[in-house]
Amino acid sequence: MSEIKTQLVVLGAGPGGYSAAFRAADLGIEAVIVDARETLGGVCLNVGCIPSKALLHVAKVIDDAKEMAAHGVTFGEPKIDLDKVRGWKDSVVSQLTKGLSGMSKMRKVKHVQGYGKFTGSNTLEVDGPDGKTVITFDNAIIAAGSEPVSLPFIPKDDARVIDSTGALEMADIPGKMLVLGGGIIGLEMGTVYRALGSQIDVVEFLDQLVPAADKDVVKIYQKFIKDKFNVMLETKVTGVEAKKDGLYVTFEGKQAPAEAVRYDKVLVAVGRRPNGKLIDAEKAGVHVDERGFINVDKQLRTNVAHIFAIGDVIGQPMLAHKAVHEGHVAAEVISGMKHYFDPKCIPSVAYTDPEMAWVGITEKEAKEQGLKVESASFPWAASGRAIASGRTEGMTKLIFDKDSHRILGGAIVGINAGEMLGEIGLAIEMGADAEDIALTIHAHPTLNESIGLAAEMYEGSITDLP
Numbered sequence: 001m002s003e004i005k006t007q008l009v010v011l012g013a014g015p016g017g018y019s020a021a022f023r024a025a026d027l028g029i030e031a032v033i034v035d036a037r038e039t040l041g042g043v044c045l046n047v048g049c050i051p052s053k054a055l056l057h058v059a060k061v062i063d064d065a066k067e068m069a070a071h072g073v074t075f076g077e078p079k080i081d082l083d084k085v086r087g088w089k090d091s092v093v094s095q096l097t098k099g100l101s102g103m104s105k106m107r108k109v110k111h112v113q114g115y116g117k118f119t120g121s122n123t124l125e126v127d128g129p130d131g132k133t134v135i136t137f138d139n140a141i142i143a144a145g146s147e148p149v150s151l152p153f154i155p156k157d158d159a160r161v162i163d164s165t166g167a168l169e170m171a172d173i174p175g176k177m178l179v180l181g182g183g184i185i186g187l188e189m190g191t192v193y194r195a196l197g198s199q200i201d202v203v204e205f206l207d208q209l210v211p212a213a214d215k216d217v218v219k220i221y222q223k224f225i226k227d228k229f230n231v232m233l234e235t236k237v238t239g240v241e242a243k244k245d246g247l248y249v250t251f252e253g254k255q256a257p258a259e260a261v262r263y264d265k266v267l268v269a270v271g272r273r274p275n276g277k278l279i280d281a282e283k284a285g286v287h288v289d290e291r292g293f294i295n296v297d298k299q300l301r302t303n304v305a306h307i308f309a310i311g312d313v314i315g316q317p318m319l320a321h322k323a324v325h326e327g328h329v330a331a332e333v334i335s336g337m338k339h340y341f342d343p344k345c346i347p348s349v350a351y352t353d354p355e356m357a358w359v360g361i362t363e364k365e366a367k368e369q370g371l372k373v374e375s376a377s378f379p380w381a382a383s384g385r386a387i388a389s390g391r392t393e394g395m396t397k398l399i400f401d402k403d404s405h406r407i408l409g410g411a412i413v414g415i416n417a418g419e420m421l422g423e424i425g426l427a428i429e430m431g432a433d434a435e436d437i438a439l440t441i442h443a444h445p446t447l448n449e450s451i452g453l454a455a456e457m458y459e460g461s462i463t464d465l466p
């Protein structure tokens with residue numbers, strides 16, 4: 001058994017954990033980072049954001065090549081070498097995890113590999129491949145993340161039932177796959193497998209895909225993918241029976257097929273559960289709620305003053321960039337700064353085809369909060385760049401406060417929507433109003449131009465000088 005004494009221990013090396021440890025080290029705090037994985041990067045780099053985007057890149061190139069036929073250029077049928085596709089994805093992940101390891105060494109942040117659990121208010125015990133390590137700390141940041149939710153009525157030990165991690169492994173390309181859950185992760189993986197040749201059904205309990213997103217944006221997305229995925233809304237899975245020749249799934253609800261449907265694989269993508277209950281937090285006196293979330297204040301402090309928590313383990317939205325910013329704040333507070341986490345907005349992006357991206361308030365949320373808002377939209381059917389790219393299905397929508405005309409939210413559907421969203425987020429953070437955005441000269445012809453044009457469409461955005 002080895003022993004380490006440190007100023008700061010960070011439990012979990014995902015985007016939240018490594019950002020916190022690096023910021024702390026930059027501020028002169030001695031930091032140790034603990035993770036069960038061999039590599040840094042957590043879910044996001046190893047089995048989340050990054051490998052999924054590497055595969056989505058492959059899917060996009062296949063789809064783009066097919067689309068070119070309509071513009072007079074025909075390529076042959078794609079030949080998929082799954083080992084090489086997997087190799088590409090793995091090389092992207094390893095490039096980034098190696099980079100993190102280098103940055104960690106440069107900052108003298110020690111990585112202890114193993115599963116960590118609190119044994120007291122200032123001690124953590126790590127069970128790793130090299131035995132046990134007891135870490136005594138002055139401060140701790142819990143960045144233990146989350147794991148996929150499984151459903152009790154679905155066979156667990158059948159390799160044909162997979163979660164997002166299993167889907168990213170790309171063991172094969174199933175002939176027919178059911179994506180159970182119409183959220184971002186399920187749709188992204190469905191996009192990948194469809195491009196590689198699978199037939200995809202998506203089942204969603206609610207009345208729209210990606211329920212948190214702007215409904216107009218989702219409507220356009222749903223229309224665009226109508227012929228690509230078989231989507232069953234307001235429908236739920238009631239059972240999955242594993243037979244030799246496939247998984248037989250029964251459904252109930254509005255669009256439920258009358259008979260059980262046979263699938264080669266079922267991807268369960270019904271959300272993620274925080275890991276708060278798995279770390280013996282109570283031994284450190286840290287309160288964890290019944291779902292596994294840890295409550296924190298605006299400085300990311302738990303109910304125990306020297307223990308902080310960040311990222312997926314503290315709640316929605318479960319997104320990497322939220323975790324990163326929280327990690328920075330927690331480290332800064334530990335170093336003595338009076339910082340706190342209080343963003344006006346956190347962007348969300350579904351890297352589907354087309355992409356859906358939204359930031360700030362949606363009209364539904366404005367209604368729930370009793371806010372008076374108005375919106376203005378610019379359809380991409382009138383965008384020169386969208387037309388020249390053969391992708392006119394998009395739309396850019398901005399949501400303004402009715403009285404002040406300040407921008408409160410925005411949503412985009414279309415190619416590159418995720419890249420475009422940053423401008424709207426910045427406008428919200430800076431308190432810009434419709435006129436500021438309309439008067440900002442956007443380069444022509446760009447898709448970003450549609451943000452300025454949507455603002456121009458908003459009545460009252462062009463005013464005279466006082």
Ligand code: FAD
Nearest residue numbers: 012014016036042043044048049116145311312318319320
């Ligand atoms: P995590 O990244 O979950 O990392 C937690 C780490 O803690 C893990 O490495 C785990 O091994 C370790 N750990 C937990 N408990 C212990 C313990 N007791 N001892 C030792 N180690 C422990 N988000 C985006 O913003 N954009 C995307 O495009 C995106 N795509 C995604 C795609 C997929 C398929 C998935 C699954 C997720 C995606 N996410 C995306 C979500 C994103 O991955 C998470 O929000 C993010 O990783 C959360 O970061 P975190 O620091 O809270 O923890």
